[in-house]
Amino acid sequence: MTTRRVIRFEKVLEEAEILTPSAGFKLDTHEIEHRRDPLTGHRSLVGLRLIEKYRSLMGETDRELVDKLVASSAEKCFFCPDMVMSATPMFSKSIVSSGRIAVGESTLFPNLFPLSLYHAIIVPCKKHFLRPEEFTAGLIGDSLRAAQTFLRGIPLSKELYGSINCNYMPPAGASAVHPHFQFIVSTVPSSYTEETLNALKLYYRQYQSVYWDDLVEVEKEKKERYVGATGPVQWLCTYSPRGMNEILGVCPQGGLSKMEDRTIQGLGEGVSRALKYYGSHNYSAFNMSMDLGRLESDDPWNRLTVRLVTRQNFSAGYRAGEHFFQHMLATNVVVVPPEVLALELKQYFVGE
Numbered sequence: 001m002t003t004r005r006v007i008r009f010e011k012v013l014e015e016a017e018i019l020t021p022s023a024g025f026k027l028d029t030h031e032i033e034h035r036r037d038p039l040t041g042h043r044s045l046v047g048l049r050l051i052e053k054y055r056s057l058m059g060e061t062d063r064e065l066v067d068k069l070v071a072s073s074a075e076k077c078f079f080c081p082d083m084v085m086s087a088t089p090m091f092s093k094s095i096v097s098s099g100r101i102a103v104g105e106s107t108l109f110p111n112l113f114p115l116s117l118y119h120a121i122i123v124p125c126k127k128h129f130l131r132p133e134e135f136t137a138g139l140i141g142d143s144l145r146a147a148q149t150f151l152r153g154i155p156l157s158k159e160l161y162g163s164i165n166c167n168y169m170p171p172a173g174a175s176a177v178h179p180h181f182q183f184i185v186s187t188v189p190s191s192y193t194e195e196t197l198n199a200l201k202l203y204y205r206q207y208q209s210v211y212w213d214d215l216v217e218v219e220k221e222k223k224e225r226y227v228g229a230t231g232p233v234q235w236l237c238t239y240s241p242r243g244m245n246e247i248l249g250v251c252p253q254g255g256l257s258k259m260e261d262r263t264i265q266g267l268g269e270g271v272s273r274a275l276k277y278y279g280s281h282n283y284s285a286f287n288m289s290m291d292l293g294r295l296e297s298d299d300p301w302n303r304l305t306v307r308l309v310t311r312q313n314f315s316a317g318y319r320a321g322e323h324f325f326q327h328m329l330a331t332n333v334v335v336v337p338p339e340v341l342a343l344e345l346k347q348y349f350v351g352e
């Protein structure tokens with residue numbers, strides 16, 4: 001049996017008929033695709049006509065309001081260089097000997113209200129505000145190197161899980177405007193990590209093959225959602241996304257503490273390119289989640305993956321991006337079909 005046969009891109013097409021007032025109450029048909037993630041079964045629906053109300057769904061970025069928020073928040077920013085050493089907490093010497101970790105412009109220190117065994121903030125830059133397109137590969141790479149340095153200093157003997165996340169701007173859940181990542185290390189996996197690792201293990205046991213490698217191979221052949229590579233990291237759009245404009249990066253290995261630097265460079269480069277795409281399309285809020293899975297594991301399916309999604313654009317009256325479908329029914333609503341997104345993204349992943 002070839003691996004190609006076991007990745008199924010399932011969809012069910014529905015047609016909803018309505019009489020549209022703007023068209024003199026003529027019969028109008030809306031097609032809806034119900035999709036299922038090949039690994040986890042997570043459902044999403046693609047409203048093929050939603051693109052017509054794209055602006056009202058995503059909102060328009062209010063640049064003046066962004067500038068105002070940036071200026072007002074800069075006055076008392078704990079993450080700016082003149083405050084970060086005096087106003088942010090430190091780890092005890094037994095965890096980080098110098099209290100904080102600095103690599104390049106990035107600084108890693110504990111979250112004031114930790115939500116896991118280790119919960120660090122990584123500030124990637126000295127500048128108070130970066131537009132999405134200003135997150136360079138170097139800034140992201142150095143933040144990952146700071147996280148790697150942290151992991152190398154803590155005992156990894158017990159079962160630990162991790163992720164590196166980002167809320168960018170208030171519609172994405174950020175309370176601070178200054179760019180920052182949240183690094184979570186815990187003895188308990190997140191629901192996403194647990195669900196994914198369980199599904200990856202099942203897939204491996206069934207087919208003696210790593211799902212992520214098979215997915216990349218199939219998507220490369222299909223040429224519908226494959227985007228490109230940055231060094232050893234592969235990028236694609238997910239078939240059944242969990243958020244708007246979802247972009248997925250797949251590393252050839254897991255275990256950030258031992259990860260080769262060229263993979264870290266590839267990750268930084270890919271995230272930077274994805275954010276350049278978001279920035280050039282005037283998206284002003286995004287989330288990123290780098291799933292580190294189990295931090296110490298020889299399981300071949302335990303890979304580092306990263307997902308990015310856009311959130312509602314920043315404006316005075318932005319609406320919540322999640323409504324009953326996502327929040328209560330755990331089904332994502334897609335406006336830009338992944339195949340359209342991949343076509344646009346490819347231009348940003350040309351050339352090393």
Ligand SMILES: [Zn+2]
Nearest residue numbers: 077080128178
């Ligand atoms: Zn700042």
